[in-house]
Every structure is written in structure tokens, then in C-alpha cells.
Amino acid sequence: MLAFGLRWFALIGSNVPKLARSRGRRLRATHYVVGGAPATVAGFGRARPGLRRSRPAWSSHGAGVSPPQAAAQLFALLYPEGAHSLVRLPDGRHWLAAAQGGAVLSQADKLFGSLEEARREQQALLALRPGLREQDGELVWAAMMRAVEPGAALAALPSRWAELPLALRVFLVCIGLAAAAPPLWNTAFITFVGPTAVKPEPASVPDPQVDAYRALVHATLAHAPAELGRLLAGVGKLPIQVSGWALRRAQCDSDALQWNCAAVYVRAHPQATNHGLYALLPDGWQVSFKPLEEATLMWRMASGALRLADMTLPAALHVDTQVVGGLQGLRPAFASVSLSPAAPLMPLMPRMAAAPQTHTGQAAPSLPDMPVIRRRALVLHGPLRSMALLPGPISAARWSRLVVNVQPQLQPSLTSSALVAELQGDIYEQE
Incomplete structure (x- = not known):
């Protein structure tokens, strides 16, 4: 069984499986596959709900194979030197495949209903990757029907609960049973024996969930609209070339009060030395060397954070229309x-409008109505210059990560550049 039309993303970090599972959960995927070396990419797909317990609802052809294989990853393994192909599938659709260096290209693994549409997308791909060799579609299909590669097998994305150690899961279940057993016993006892007299209590009983929700709203931070511009300006000051060293990638991660940033430089000239780079290090920066060929510069930038409780959040309808509409307008500038x-923001949070009750069953004074706050994960990938268009229509957001990679391009375009960036964050709204 072959799976087509997965979504592919580059992974940057040391713990690739953990990064892949984290990205898959944000995308609400059910299966994933990781491939590529040294550049690592991951493909994500989502099975139809009705078929998840039996078999994934992928596009399948040929004999059933368990587990299913990602067609694009299988293509990358069959043609590790790099290739592209337009394959006509038995159901009449056309599939565009492309890989380079054993890694699937994010512009590929797409299905088209017409040959003309598929060829237009193929030409756009070749404009970005003119060096790829074309493979005959029929030969590619025949090779894929025969091939079985463990590296192309799709893995089911486990839940966070399933990843916990068995001992910890048993412990948490026991805690839940210990918390639920007394109320159940009291209910059963009252049913058979009868209610006992309870002294009235004039004071209302606070709702722990309400208190927890208030605390969460006051503790959750968002970035001011100008914060993203400050971050981009800071990263934009990094030199591409300095004293024979060349920038390869940079990454900034956000915590409560600051940005933690790192930039990786490699020796690009025989005269480049560690001492020469260290002498140019700005005040407050740190450096670590992989002694001969690579250096990582580390620094921090202050972050202007605002509490959600102090902000006026947009309504869900405003986000669905104005914010999403603004992102749709910016879409041509991003890959x-x-x-x-x-x-x-807090799962299983009840509505706040209902008034709590005392032990006597009398309604206590009602709590002030609190809106239900929700968040949406936003990921943008494209040229670094396109990030300057943000925050645009986004008024309430917390940016979590900015990654910049230096990828020389033979022919830059609106959605491709030598400086490729990925921006991750959450935007907030209220019902």
C-alpha cells in the first residue's frame, strides 16, 4: 500500500523523532515518516476517522502492504542522487514526485486531476531545481510496485499518553481512582441508607477549575505587535560572511522574558580561524567551537511580553474572517x-456563566462571566524577507520559534530565497 499527498517539512534539531512527533501533533496527523540525510525531512498524513482502527485511508494501489509506505519517501530512496517524475496512477490522477539527496522536496508529492495542471506544477518545480533529472513515469511506477523499503514505512503517531512509561500511567490511573472512589461510595451509601443531615454553610464553595482558569489566563503571555519586528531586525543583523566564516543557519526560541538565539557558522576560507571569529564576538555573546570547521554563536534578546488577561482578544469570527483573510492575502509571499x-486554552473548561452552589444546594453569588479563550497554531515557511509582512492582521499572538537557513538558490523567486525562514507561534481568540 502506498500513501500519496503527504505534507513535508524540514526538521532542524538533534532529537529528530521527538521533533517529528511534536510537529505531527500540531498538524493533527495520524501517521508520519522521517527520511533524508544529512538534511532531514518528515512527511505527515491523516487517516480518515472511520478507518484508523483498521487500516489507514491512504490512496492505495497494488497488493496490500502493512504498514503502508510513503510513496514520495520510497521515490527518494529509489533515486538517492536526485530526480523528478510525473506518474500516471491507475485511477487516472497524476502524481508529481521529486527528491534530492535522498530527501523529499516539499514542492512535490502532489496529486492532480489533469495532466495540464500537473505539468504546470512540474515546470514550476524545475524552475527552482533545474538540476533534477527526469525519470520515466511508467518505469518509476513499476519500480515502486516492486520495492519494499523499511525507511519508507509510515509510523502511527502515538498519543502523549501512550508515550508515558507504563509505571507512570498505572500511577496516574491509581490517583484518578483514588479521587473518584469516595464520591462514588458516598453516592451509593446515600442511595441505600438515605441522606444525612448537613449543616448549612453560608459561604459559597469556590470552583477549583475557575481558579485554575483565572491563574492560567494571568500566567499566559503574548507578544506585543512590535516584538516580531524586533526579533527579525536582530536576526537580520547577522553577517552572511565574516572573516572567512559563512552563516549556515540561525534559530531563536522564546521563553517567558527573552529570546534564546544561536547561529551556526562554518569555515568558508582557508585563512579563517577560531581566534579571528572570537575577536569579533559582541559583548554578552558566547561561542562554542566544533574545533576545526564549525562555530555556534549564542546570545539573548529581551522579549516584550503582555499577559492575556491585560489584552483585548479578537472574537473567533474576526479571526476566521479578518485574520485568516489577511493571511490569505499574504500567502503568495510564502512557500x-x-x-x-x-x-x-484549557481543555474541558466549563462555561463560566453558571453560578456555583453551596453544600446546601443554594446558588451562591455568580462569578463574573469569563470568556473562553482559544488558540491556533500558526506556521509560516518562506523567504526571510516575507516575514517582514507580519504581524499584519494578527493582533494577539505568541511567537515561539524562528529558524533561518542559508540555502543558495540558482534563481530566486517570490517564494524562494537564499535566506529561508520558518516562523512558529500561536494566535489567540475568544468566543
Whole structure:
């Protein structure tokens, strides 16, 4: 069984499996595959809900294979030197495949209903990757029907609960049973024996969930609209070439009060030395060397954070129309824009409008109505210059990570550049 039409993303970091699972959960995927070396990419797909317990609902042809294989990753393994092909599938659709250096290209693994549309996308791909060799579609299909590669097998994305150690899961279940057993016993006892007299309590009983929700809203931070511009300006000051050293990638991660940034430089000239680079290090920066060929510069930047409780959050309808509409207008400047469905800031949080009750069953004074806050994960991938268009229509967001890679391009375009960036964050709204 072959799976087509996965979404592919580059992974940057040392713990690739953990990064892949984390990205898959943000995308609400059910299966994933990791491939490529030294550049690592991951493909993500989502099975139809009705078939997840039996078999994934992938596009399949030929004899059933368990587990299913990612067609694009299988193509990359069959042609590790780099290739592209337009394959006609038995159902009449056309599949565009492309890989380079054993890694699937994010512009490929797409299905088209017409040959003309597929060829237009193929020409756009070749404009970005003119060095790729074309493979005959029929030969590619025949080779894929025969091939079985463990490296192309799709893995089911485990839940966070399933990843916990068995001992910890048993411990948490026991805690839950210990918390639920007394109320159940009291209910059963009252049913058979009868209620006992309870002294009235004039004071209301606070709702722990309400208190927890208030604390969460006051503790959750968002960035001011100008914060992203400050971050981009700081990263933009990094020199591409300095004293014979060349920038390869940079990454900034956000915590409560600051940005933690790192930039990787490699020796690009025989006269480049560690001492020469260290002498140019700005005040407050740190450096670590992989002694002969690579250096990592580390620094921090202050972050202007605001509490969600102090902000006026946009309504969900405003986000669906104005914010999403603004992102749609910016979409041509990016290679990809991903926005997840809204999820509650605090899962299983009840509505606040209902008044709590005392032990006597009398309604206590009602709590002030608190809106239900939700968030959506936003991921933008494209040229670094396109990030300057943000925050644009986004008024309430917390940016978590900015990654910049230096990838020389033979022919830069609107959505491709030598400086390729990925920006991750959450945008907030209220019901």
C-alpha cells in the first residue's frame, strides 16, 4: 500500500523523532515518516476517522502492504542522487514526485486531476531545481510496485499518553481512582441508607477549575505587535560572511522574558580561524567551537511580553474572517502557511456563566462571566524577507520559534530565497 499527498517539512534539531512527533501533533496527523540525510525531512498524513482502527485511508494501489509506505519517501530512496517524475496512477490522477539527496522536496508529492495542471506544477518545480533529472513515469511506477523499503514505512503517531512509561500511567490511573472512589461510595451509601443531615454553610464553595482558569489566563503571555519586528531586525543583523566564516543557519526560541538565539557558522576560507571569529564576538555573546570547521554563536534578546488577561482578544469570527483573510492575502509571499483549528486554552473548561452552589444546594453569588479563550497554531515557511509582512492582521499572538537557513538558490523567486525562514507561534481568540 502506498500513501500519496503527504505534507513535508524540514526538521532542524538533534532529537529528530521527538521533533517529528511534536510537529505531527500540531498538524493533527495520524501517521508520519522521517527520511533524508544529512538534511532531514518528515512527511505527515491523516487517516480518515472511520478507518484508523483498521487500516489507514491512504490512496492505495497494488497488493496490500502493512504498514503502508510513503510513496514520495520510497521515490527518494529509489533515486538517492536526485530526480523528478510525473506518474500516471491507475485511477487516472497524476502524481508529481521529486527528491534530492535522498530527501523529499516539499514542492512535490502532489496529486492532480489533469495532466495540464500537473505539468504546470512540474515546470514550476524545475524552475527552482533545474538540476533534477527526469525519470520515466511508467518505469518509476513499476519500480515502486516492486520495492519494499523499511525507511519508507509510515509510523502511527502515538498519543502523549501512550508515550508515558507504563509505571507512570498505572500511577496516574491509581490517583484518578483514588479521587473518584469516595464520591462514588458516598453516592451509593446515600442511595441505600438515605441522606444525612448537613449543616448549612453560608459561604459559597469556590470552583477549583475557575481558579485554575483565572491563574492560567494571568500566567499566559503574548507578544506585543512590535516584538516580531524586533526579533527579525536582530536576526537580520547577522553577517552572511565574516572573516572567512559563512552563516549556515540561525534559530531563536522564546521563553517567558527573552529570546534564546544561536547561529551556526562554518569555515568558508582557508585563512579563517577560531581566534579571528572570537575577536569579533559582541559583548554578552558566547561561542562554542566544533574545533576545526564549525562555530555556534549564542546570545539573548529581551522579549516584550503582555499577559492575556491585560489584552483585548479578537472574537473567533474576526479571526476566521479578518485574520485568516489577511493571511490569505499574504500567502503568495510564502512557500507554505499552516493554521490549525482553534483549541481551548484549557481543555474541558466549563462555561463560566453558571453560578456555583453551596453544600446546601443554594446558588451562591455568580462569578463574573469569563470568556473562553482559544488558540491556533500558526506556521509560516518562506523567504526571510516575507516575514517582514507580519504581524499584519494578527493582533494577539505568541511567537515561539524562528529558524533561518542559508540555502543558495540558482534563481530566486517570490517564494524562494537564499535566506529561508520558518516562523512558529500561536494566535489567540475568544468566543
